[in-house]
Amino acid sequence: MTETPRLHPTLQAVADAAGVHRSTASRALNPQTAHLVADDVAERIQAAARRLGYRRDAMAAGLRTKHSHLVGIAVPDMANLVFAPILCGIEDVLAKNGYSALIANTGSDVARQIDVVDQLIGRRVEGLILATVQQEDDPVLTRCLEARVPTVLVNRAEARHRAPAVISDDLNGMRIAVEHLIGLGHRRIGHLAGPQNLSTGVLRLQGFREAMERAGLDASAVMCASAYSREAGAVAGGALLDRFGDLTAVAAANDLLALGLYGALGERGLSCPADVSVVGHNDMPLVDMVSPPLTSVRIRHQEMGAEAARLLLEQMSGAASGITIRVTPPELIVRGSTGRRAARSRKAPAK
Structure with missing residues (x-):
């Protein structure tokens, strides 16, 4: 029956x-x-x-045991393809350890980010992973620390290192990008920098300057973008090209900025790489499908996410000792957006 x-x-x-x-x-x-x-x-x-x-009923079980087996993850922009492999790495490790993830898209507004984190804490998450942190005394992290919720940072870190973090070697990543361009004969190289309130923007700009100065080259051709987006890249990239008209190459702080620069080049009748070589940063999915395919500094995002999840599990179990900052090595992926410097550089605009 x-x-x-x-x-x-x-x-x-x-x-x-x-x-x-x-x-x-x-x-x-x-x-x-x-x-x-x-x-x-x-x-x-x-x-x-x-x-x-x-x-x-996992919620009822959590009330009895005081363990929800939930982890909150805050990302600033779900539309940015960089975060997909990070999330995959996090969720893979969490699932193997009996945890589920609550993923929240916070945007860049700090008040909104704090509200989202408060909601996650209200849902009894046992830990938090933040991909939103600012360079200096991030208020969202402050809220997490005040609530005594184990918290790990991923992709970005704070200058004061108040919480464990997993980041890429941004200084070295920009160094290998600049050295690649120098190896192709470029001497007038610009930098399309990321927002300077984020560790990735600050460190990649520092890496650019150090690499250029080490080679004895002028490192003054810099323009900072207001956000990590194609739109911001087009605006800042256009300003960079107009101000420094003799550039033959640009190292961008991320791939979206580099793609925005593609548009700025086209608007000025310039081609890549014939007139200006371009290097991105992140090697996010699909940049090999654009025209020309983007040379980029590959960051091991999935590995980064998995390591962040492991760090958080250590924090939640009480096994962690001190603040751990783990750094993953970058790798240059060469494609069609970079080439040897043309015999004749473009002339700087008349002043």
């Missing part, structure tokens, strides 16, 4: 159907304790749960 699924089947109903005690059914249906039940018994209990349509 087939059992008729109840509207809200209980744990006791599952236990009765499987012929086991209620506590055994509870252990078998909890991913954290299923290993304590013999395989054949656990399979019988889980099959009974499926037949009855039973769903474990």
